[in-house]
Amino acid sequence: MTKIDFKMKLPTGPEKLFELATDFENHQKLFPSQLKSLKIVKKSETEIITEEVLVFNTYFKNTEIHQATKHQKEFPKVKSEIIEGPFKGSMIQTIFQKSEDGNGTNISCDIELRLALKYKILTNLIKTKYKVILTSMLYKINNLAMNG
16 A cells, blocks of 8 residues: 655635535536546445546556546545556545635545555656646646636
């Protein structure tokens, strides 16, 4: 298991960021180069199951990863568990909290990444890509919230 802890602060309020981050139907529009496809399999007020095809650009070629993820959402927390695919058993917990100074949101992501054996060699690359994708996603969501 590989652990990734990620934190950042954004100027937009936590409610709006949470709303946009859990709007899975629009994630493919936000991340066309990393998210080849996303399909909602099941949806309720607090749980969404998605099937995704992710694209990682490696040193040798583009690698597509097919997976299914169960997202449990209850403001201010989203807990995602990968239930199918090479990262099965991985957990991602994201918390959107009002910053101490009241100006914006502190976001923390705690990731427990489980890799299938054939992907172990790519652990450092995958850790780096996860951080880049998370940073990009959160900045894009923040821009949407500020301009939308």
